[in-house]
Amino acid sequence: MKPDVDVTLQLIAASLMTEIAPKISDDYIQRNSMLTAMLLQSAAEEWDRAAARRVEENRTLRRLFAEVAPEIGDPELRERLDAASGEEEESLRISDLNRSNDGLRTLLIQLHAHVEGIDTEGARRIEAAIWRELRVSTERRALSLAPF
């Protein structure tokens, strides 16, 4: 049986921390080895969920854009929201999902800045939805080693 990537990374990290690093006499190299082990632990945690959280976030953003587009008065922005909301993932490679995510999050920034400048109840509702999504986006990315 071939161990999965996350299991492999976890075991390498554990070996670095408990077997290799303690035997390194140079303090700088030893601490770097410990940091490397922690990086590997984080990479292992991310590996299993990497595609899922990107797909979930991209879907959520497209759904948000579809919901709010009819309320946006700026025709150019509305058109871009409509176009983005109709897109689908062409590939589940992480690099491709990242490219989609970058495009969607750039559009989210533009939408956010746009509604901040509008003094209506509808704009406040959209703004609240954006803040909700931004909060959830940090929950999707949370790592168990992170301080906050």
Added chain:
Amino acid sequence: MADLSERFARYVAHQWPDASDIRVEGLSRIHGGASRETYRLRLKLRRDGVAEERPLILRRDPSGSLIETERATEYNAYRAFQGTAVPVPEPLWLEEDEQWLDRPFFVMEEITGCESSPQTLLTTPPYQEHIERMGEQKWRILGALNKADPGELGLADLMPAVKPEECWQRELLKWEEMIDEDEMTPQPIGRAAIRWLRRHPPPPPQKISVVHADFRTGNFLADGEGNIRAILDWEMAHLGNAIEDLAWSISRIWCWARDDRPGGLLPRDRAIALWEEASGLRADPEALHWWELLANLKALAIWISGGNEYATGSNHDTILGFTGWWLTNSQNRAILEIMGHLT
């Protein structure tokens, strides 16, 4: 390391032509100096027939770092605060000529028998027994630092001048530009913070102060009795609004004890009260809120920049990659918290 030791010994001979038997022993790199390569060494020599031994710290420019900083700023700050209520190590040399060690560097005395690591200070005897004592000194020292007159210290002519009403714009622009240059993915939370900061400028400072700009647990040395013996890492020091320092020092990301105590040391209100008492300044709540958000944006910019350098630059020091992974998302959560959008 042997090569670096020999080259540094040649540099000392150049600086002190009357010295003989110059030897550099035990040169080893210290972990954590993400903005400079930091080395510990023992310098042995004879002058006027007398043997001397000095523990020293050598700080050399890296090929890339978390932040682009001016070595002269740090060196000048160490010189300026010698003998004041703000403890600092004695600086020896600032060298810009790359012929000696390939890159510019400066040298200062090593303050021995101390610890700076937050994890050690907060969780390991004997330091952890003095948490409150360290906290009280920490914010009193920061108050003294911010109270000091930049002109009397000789720093007013060495640091760029700034008008009181322009302090906030200069800092916001600096960190926004770093995000513009180094972001590898869009930053919707950071961008929202920037827009808010620009729409709600803070009141101007009560006076122009020296701002350390990285005053936190991790950047001071404490001995085993809980005495703070030196404030370190002045690379980002500048003239500006003292509340910038207070806000950074109490920032969420430095709550190392994973509770609400700034720097893992004292309750927030106590830290602020100590700073106000020592500085003679008032921590205006509106100004403090603005500068706390700026502090979180600045930290985000630093993690972004470090991650970019690690991934695409010439410095692949693990600390740069680690902070990108470890802190970027937490920093975004801290921004949400201070903007009232985390719950």
